[in-house]
Amino acid sequence: MKKILFFLSLSLLMISCNEKQEKPIDDNQLTAEEKSDSTNIKTFFNTALTNGKSYEWLRDLTQNVGGRLSGSPEAQMAVEWGEKVMNEVGLDSIWLQPVMVPHWVRGEKEIATYTTNGVQKNVAICALGFSVATPNSGVLAEVIEVKSLEEAEALGDKMKDKIVFFNRPFDNTLIHTFKAYGGCVDQRVRGAAICGKFGAKGVIVRSMTNSIDDFPHTGTMSYGDLPAEQHIPAAAISSLAAENLSKDLISNPNLKFYFKQNCETLPDAPSFNVVGEIRGSETPENIFVVGGHLDSWDLGEGAHDDGTGVVQSLEVAYLFKKNNIKPKNTIRIVFFMNEENGTRGAKKYAELATLNKENHIGGLESDSGGHTPRGFSIDANSANTTLLQSWKKLLSPYGLHDIEKGGSGADISPLKDENVTLVGYRPDSQRYFDYHHTSRDTFDKVNKRELELGSASMASIVYLMDKYLYGDTPVKL
Template identity: 80%
Template sequence: MKKLILLSSLTILLFSCKQEQVKTTNSDALSSEEKIDSTNIKTLFNAVLTDGKSYEWLRDLTQNIGSRLSGSEGAAKSVIWGERIMREVGLDSVWLQPVMVPHWVRGEKEIATYTLNGIQKNVPICALGFSIATPKYGVLAEVLEVKSLDEARALGSKMEGKIIFFNRPFDDTLISTFSAYGGCVDQRVNGAEVCGAFGAKGVIVRSMTNSIDDFPHTGTMSYGDLPVDKYIPTAAISSRAANILSADLKQNPNLQFYFKQSCETLPDAPSFNVVGEIRGSETPENIIVVGGHLDSWDLGEGAHDDGTGIVQSLEVAYLFKKNNIKPKNTLRVVFFMNEENGTRGAKEYAALSKMNKEKHIGGLESDSGGHTPRGFSIDANTVNTELLQSWKKLLSPYGLHDLDKGGSGADIGPLKEENVTLVGYKPDSQRYFDYHHTSNDTFDKVNKRELELGSASMASIIYLMDKYLYRNTPVKP
């Protein structure tokens, strides 16, 4: 036994020495300038993990305000909150940017049932954003199950008077759950447009998640170019309910499904983007923006979507100030309003930027939840993409291995130009769609350490972008 203990101890010691050797080798492989960067990045991570603020900011936002759908009282309160928090951090200037936003309200809690073999089954259901209400006493009709928009189109006039049930699940073989989401979300967005044209009475959609649970997922839908008299009520049912309904339709293809909802779209409402900045010390006319969206769907607390992105974006500025890092370019933090059902805030921000002839050189968005950091997606020209990818040696010690070309985010996307480098923060995606657009998206689902690691990851790439990214003339370290 003593020999075994000694052997284990030697193994652990040798492994630790090997790890130290690897760290030394990696450090030796860095240039003198990169060693400075490595030290500064480590300082950012140390600071957030010992004195981070994002978790308590998120607690305040979610517990004292809660859901923040555009046009709602919660959204209005969140604007006041956002301005106050930015001022507390001590940004050089803070202001509100007016924007008119859509105002859709859910109304009374939705109801859905059907009966099979004399047993009534209650179905977890929620209206989709921008859907109309059902008639006062609801909709009752036979159900036709389809897996795609093309399958629905092929039914043609057979849809008349029926409820169309879109039941295409996530592709679980895809490692990126965002790719799986992208492969399914068209049925949620465009289902009513396709089916309303053929006289369907309503549409129900399987929730956008890879989990099997009882939480229906809301989200935006569209009627496209349909005339108003062709609009039909549209709702999502939970993934478990979708599986059960599909099995029950095999037993009784003629079963009748009932649902009732009282949602409506009100006139546009006034709101604001919340904007704050640290003025650049050398080239203040150059702007690097970092942000997320302040609004959220109305079912939960908007914790992962996108409270985490909001507080992480502000924590980037907090970490710069705490560690006396003076950005060369102006660092601007933006809490965008109305990403969920219109992106009006993003469009207004970009329009005003163009009108004011502002010069953005880069942007970073966090809107993929607050889970463990994995890396960043890069939307940039070839030279700047290679520049950012050259930083992998500095970022990979913190688990940031993914630096691939891809999209950046809905809110900074409108700033896209040839020489504007846009980046999307990418945490691990495996749990994100457990919470996305549901009543389950609450503060208790966010891990403090994961959230703070994300803030430091974002601060690190902003530090590098600020130091090395120049419009038209990118310079490598």
């Protein structure tokens, strides 16, 4: 009985300590204007957590459309879906913005094997986006393992008729997993361009993930300016397969690796960005963009990448309208097409913005998954960066502690200008690369409450930006 009472007391103490970590805003430390802002921010969170729409929108997108690779029938279904949900929210204007996009198709499921010590091992593998196919009979060759592009380049003609295996893992000492991703992804993007010019038969790359698992991660690659006759097939193998292959190469350095893939690049296809807006009540000529990308890779359902960003962006508009908060400037929601393998949608949007002489003063992008909110990264001039960081006292009670200078997002970055304030929404990233570009990126991996907290977080900073940012002249609180 004493043990039970002890553990009960300990549990209550831990609950009490955890509750104390969520400190409410002290109204005595706020100005009258800040108190009003604090009330509106709280309203955003209350509405998202009790009457939000993002989770069911995401269910509909992922379960009824699924993976949405640019140029595919599913991508077109997603465009139609986007127009439909924007109409449901009741945005003031909705339109489709035409854009031609790349159309790469995976074809039949890839296969890979190798034999060592008399045992054949099947390998979890997937083609990289824009890779060419193998010959119909596949590719069979000895393997050379390297850790970097520089190491591969130094091999020169030694890689002729070989399969080059790039096996540089994430640096798991880095807390920010996107930095670890950035430290490895060059081997996926540029590996085939380097090895093809020296006559390699193919390239296989360790998947871009922190985890050791058997799920291969796809992603885009490029041949650069390499002549077509030097294009070689490129694929990713799972991190577990990479670990095992590396060990087996030590005991059997002459083992031969076989893989076969059937991918193809078709002619560019017509598609659309989906655009809707709430017209500003005072300065409608000033535009804030809020968006994510509608396309996804084909292996999963595109839930975290980037279905969550799309539905959160639309929920920003929903939260404004639901709470009758009228923005001063125009808030434009954009579902960008073709972020994954070309960013054609982003480039077309920026091109048309310039052509139409639109005055964009800010943007927010969600493309880092739907996990627990942590904060925002800021790409802006020093005055506006300082202003955004001053809002931490209003945002930190909701777990938004990280408001730092940094990048924004691939789809809004073409709008970059000294007087345009660009912001990236940053949720916790520790689990993101378990799912990124894999068959595991499915609806069931998204937590409803985390998703809704993200929507409210985004609405809150858009509200503050709309109220206090006017191009290059911030309004002080």
